[in-house]
Amino acid sequence: MTDENPSPRAANIFDVARLAGVSHQTVSRVINDLPNVRPATRARVEKAIAQLRYSPSPAARALVTRRTRTIGLVTPGISDFGPTSIALNFNFAARAARYHVESVSVPPDDPKGTRGMVESLLRQRVDAIVLVVVDQEVLESVRGLEVGIPVVAAASAPRPSPLIVSMDxxxxxxxxxxxxxxxxxxxxxxxxxxxxxxxxxxxxxxxxxxxxxxxxxxxxxxxxxxxxxxxxxxxxxxxxxxxxxxxxxxxxxxxxxxxxxxxxxxxxxxxxxxxxxxxxxxxxxxxxxxxxxxxDFAALGELMMQKVLVAVEQPDTVTEDTPLPTHLIVRGSTGAAAG
CATH class of the missing domain: 3.40.50.2300 (Response regulator)
Structure with a gap:
């Protein structure tokens, strides 16, 4: 028995290009809000997108920008509150910026395995690498990475660095x-x-x-x-x-x-x-x-994402952030010294 009313095929970037009378590269420029598109052309493409109910895929976005809007996140393989909170809040910030996050974990007994994890993410054509660092060996390996894309680390260090975000x-x-x-x-x-x-x-x-x-x-x-x-x-x-x-x-x-x-x-x-x-x-x-x-782990996650965005979208911009402040919360476990 055949289906007399098959579901219509989802529109793709080439359908939009044909309807708007432009190249698929121009459609990608409009999707990614890039310059050098005439207002009338942009309006025509946006009308075609709406008419076809087109939802751009990551692959379509990458046609012109060569970006996948994907970030590789390397986390320590532990469940401690600090590292898990940093990773969670970074994911929230990335989602708000319309980026996808691919996460991998480094076993706690193998900090040198970070390089292998980074290599596995590079094979997925990520736009940037973000690391949550809890071991000095990982931090040293981060400093030596030459991967051709931005690398940002959440780690404590005595001196500020353009590649590092941290709490004070x-x-x-x-x-x-x-x-x-x-x-x-x-x-x-x-x-x-x-x-x-x-x-x-x-x-x-x-x-x-x-x-x-x-x-x-x-x-x-x-x-x-x-x-x-x-x-x-x-x-x-x-x-x-x-x-x-x-x-x-x-x-x-x-x-x-x-x-x-x-x-x-x-x-x-x-x-x-x-x-x-x-x-x-x-x-x-x-x-x-x-x-x-x-x-403030939420603020740290947002700062990490801001640094990624600057590094990916404005690569010639140099930033150096001071550590985020911490705050003493006084409760009942401290009091005047006895005696």
Whole structure:
């Protein structure tokens, strides 16, 4: 049995060109809002598009611009709040700019695998590469990439770079430590993230510099891996007394610390004050609510996309952005030093 009323074929770019009496290259210029199209010609093409109900495909857009409006996103293969929030908000910003995102993940135990992930994206003819960096080796490999398209990285670095967007981890850490020092704490321990993580390095640097400014001891550094379990381990191992404070490398580690201190019979903030970093959604609902440093991941995702757009569409423009600010959020886990 045959279908007497088959669905009409969807119009393509060549149908639009024939109806408007122009070349398909001209149609592509109109679709991509490029210059050098006469107003009367543009109006004729737009009328044909409307009449045929034509929806341009990525391939059609690329005919003139040689662009696919696709961005390759390389993310770390972990589920930590910061990196996943950055990737999520970058996807939102890319979608708003009418770009498609192809994502790949680098296994956490293979940071050097970044180059292979980038090569796989290049085979898909992406317009740019964006990386969310949580390991120093990845950052170094980014600096050495020569791929012929823009490469933008979300990563902490001591010096601004045209290729890097970041949050101001350094000043955020200093604000956290300053808050504790102003509460009278003279012993401020740092439960830091991994030594290979650029974010952790910048937070350690801020912790040390702020302690030095207050003439306090900057030697009490303990390393974790961003997880609540590592924060718990540090909290159980610390030789800590009433009146001390702990600056945790992130909120997840702070959660583990709170649990360990409670098990040890220490009150927060009565005996020990605790500050985290990130301001995860649960931070305000912990017991006690967690004082922390807030990062605006939505703003970072938008900044990454802005840098991509400038690099792709205005390649001769040179930009260099300062890190986005962080904000100290004071809640119930910090108080005046006991004793």
């Amino acid at each position: 981890q350094y000043r955020g850490a200093r604000a956290a430590v300053r808050h504790l020092a102003e509460l009278g704490h003279t012993r401020i321990v740092h439960a830091a993230g991994p030594g290979t993580a650029p974010d952790a390095s910048e937070r350690v640097r801020g912790w040390r510099d702020e302690l030095t400014e207050h003439r306090l001891d900057p030697s009490e550094l303990h390393r974790g891996d961003w997880s609540p379990a590592s924060g718990y381990r540090i909290g159980m191992e610390l030789d800590i007394e009433r009146g001390a404070a702990v600056f945790a490398g992130n909120d997840q580690m702070a959660i583990g610390l709170l649990s360990a201190l409670r098990e040890r019979g220490l009150s927060v903030p009565g005996d020990v004050s605790v500050v985290g970093f990130d301001d995860i959604p649960e931070a305000g609902y912990l017991y006690p609510p967690l004082t922390t440093v807030r990062q």
